[in-house]
Amino acid sequence: MFKSRSPEETEKIGYIYGDNAKAGDIYCLSGELGAGKTVFAKGFARGLSVPEETVIVSPTYYRERI
Numbered sequence: 001m002f003k004s005r006s007p008e009e010t011e012k013i014g015y016i017y018g019d020n021a022k023a024g025d026i027y028c029l030s031g032e033l034g035a036g037k038t039v040f041a042k043g044f045a046r047g048l049s050v051p052e053e054t055v056i057v058s059p060t061y062y063r064e065r066i
Contacts, residue, residue: 010036011043018047033060 004010017027017040027044029037042056050056 004036007036007039010039011046014040014043014045015047016043018044021048 002013002016004013021027021044029040031037037060038056038058041058045054045056046052
C-alpha cells in the first residue's frame, strides 16, 4: 500500500505500477473528484513508456469521439 502526500508522489506511484504492469493486467481507478486519478494515470502511462508528448486525459471525463 502506498500513501501519497503530493501530486508528485502520486505520479511516482503511478509510474511504479505502470513499470511493473504485465500484459493482461487490469487496473481500476476509483475515487472522488480531485483524488489524483489523472495524475496517477499520467505516471502509469510513463511507466508503460508512453511518450512524454502524449497527452493523458482524465479517466473520469474521457469520451471517445466518433
